[in-house]
Amino acid sequence: MGRPPCCDKEGVKKGPWTPEEDIILVSYIQEHGPGNWRAVPTKTGLSRCSKSCRLRWTNYLRPGIKRGNFTEQEEKMIIHLQDLLGNRWAAIASYLPQRTDNDIKNYWNTHLKKKLKKLQTGSEGNLGEGFSTSQPIPRGQWERRLQTDIHMAKRALSEALSPEKPSCLSVSNPSNSSFFSSTKQTQSLCYASSAENIARLLKGWMKNPPKSSCTNSVVTQNSFNNIAAGGTDTASSEGSPKGSSAELSETFESLFGFESLESSTSEFSQSLSPEATVLQDESKPDIGAEMPFSLLEKWLLDDAGCQEKVTCGGDPPVFLH
DNA sequence: AAATGGTACAACCGCCTAGTG
DNA sequence: TCACTAGGCGGTTGTACCATT
Numbered sequence: 001m002g003r004p005p006c007c008d009k010e011g012v013k014k015g016p017w018t019p020e021e022d023i024i025l026v027s028y029i030q031e032h033g034p035g036n037w038r039a040v041p042t043k044t045g046l047s048r049c050s051k052s053c054r055l056r057w058t059n060y061l062r063p064g065i066k067r068g069n070f071t072e073q074e075e076k077m078i079i080h081l082q083d084l085l086g087n088r089w090a091a092i093a094s095y096l097p098q099r100t101d102n103d104i105k106n107y108w109n110t111h112l113k114k115k116l117k118k119l120q121t122g123s124e125g126n127l128g129e130g131f132s133t134s135q136p137i138p139r140g141q142w143e144r145r146l147q148t149d150i151h152m153a154k155r156a157l158s159e160a161l162s163p164e165k166p167s168c169l170s171v172s173n174p175s176n177s178s179f180f181s182s183t184k185q186t187q188s189l190c191y192a193s194s195a196e197n198i199a200r201l202l203k204g205w206m207k208n209p210p211k212s213s214c215t216n217s218v219v220t221q222n223s224f225n226n227i228a229a230g231g232t233d234t235a236s237s238e239g240s241p242k243g244s245s246a247e248l249s250e251t252f253e254s255l256f257g258f259e260s261l262e263s264s265t266s267e268f269s270q271s272l273s274p275e276a277t278v279l280q281d282e283s284k285p286d287i288g289a290e291m292p293f294s295l296l297e298k299w300l301l302d303d304a305g306c307q308e309k310v311t312c313g314g315d316p317p318v319f320l321h
Numbered sequence: 322a323a324a325t326g327g328t329a330c331a332a333c334c335g336c337c338t339a340g341t342g
Numbered sequence: 343t344c345a346c347t348a349g350g351c352g353g354t355t356g357t358a359c360c361a362t363t
Contacts, residue, residue: 014332014333015331015332015333015356015357016331016332016357017331017332035349036348037348037349038347038348038349049333050348050349051333051334051348051349051350052332052333054348054349054350055331055332055333056331056332058350059331059332060331087352087353088351088352089351089352090350090351090352101350101351101352102330102331102332102352103330105352105353106329106330106331107329107330109329109330109353110328110329110330111329
């Protein structure tokens with residue numbers, strides 16, 4: 001017999017991920033590491049398909065991911081690799097460790113394809129120095145370069161894995177397979193990096209909060225409760241805790257000591273609840289550098305402990321107990 | 322200012338392969 | 343060996359945003 005089904009299609013949430021969901025996912029992976037995606041939705045209480053969780057992690061939450069603004073060098077690299085490998089985006093992405101296959105694919109489809117088409121029809125020939133489409137670099141040459149790349153990557157990996165040089169290679173090279181098998185300290189750094197990804201997302205979130213954010217945060221509140229209690233309850237869609245997105249963002253910012261978040265986020269600090277303010281004071285010292293998610297866990301547990309106090313702008317809070 | 326069309330990107334869908342019982 | 347699933351991958355879609363009319 002095979003394994004049980006991945007996830008029942010009913011009750012699975014679709015669409016954009018909320019920062020709260022991201023936090024839940026990252027905190028879970030911080031504890032258990034990536035993999036066993038099938039267990040993630042049940043263990044976290046996320047109403048997401050395991051595939052969706054994996055995709056979210058690999059494409060957006062994983063540490064070391066660079067987003068937007070492809071450099072000219074990256075562009076050239078993608079074009080040449082696409083010429084060499086075809087639409088094997090995962091393979092291409094392996095040469096651009098900071099980029100995801102999805103990102104590269106999107107960039108190709110939206111930018112580069114048109115660019116190349118334009119150049120081909122316009123018979124201009126060049127996109128810039130060393131960047132020709134009408135006269136692509138000979139395959140042999142590229143294969144040699146690829147082999148050199150592989151050799152360098154291997155060397156970097158062996159250096160990084162040697163005990164004399166304990167370093168969080170994974171931050172600069174998330175594709176490293178030893179990513180989650182390193183020390184706890186290393187993990188902390190990695191997840192701090194992951195938290196930066198979330199910080200960026202939160203920033204965008206606060207600029208453009210979706211209309212459904214209240215509902216989403218409700219799910220999260222319950223999910224947090226589940227995590228704090230170590231339970232496996234499924235998330236409920238009832239209840240409506242107030243403004244948790246903003247408060248959550250602020251709390252998260254304070255937890256990790258994000259400096260990347262700009263002043264736009266500071267306005268939320270004034271609306272912090274007493275609990276959150278206390279938390280902020282507690283967590284300010286040496287946060288971000290070490291064990292940021294331990295603090296998160298503490299916060300989650302505290303949150304579970306004081307949840308009875310939570311009110312929701314007139315609506316009675318609903319808790320899963 | 323409103324309508325329309327184009328663009329960019331996040332997420333989903335479906336297929337394939339390797340692994341498991 | 344077979345049946346079945348998880349995970350990975352590439353293609354496609356949905357939608358928010360932006361520019362133009």
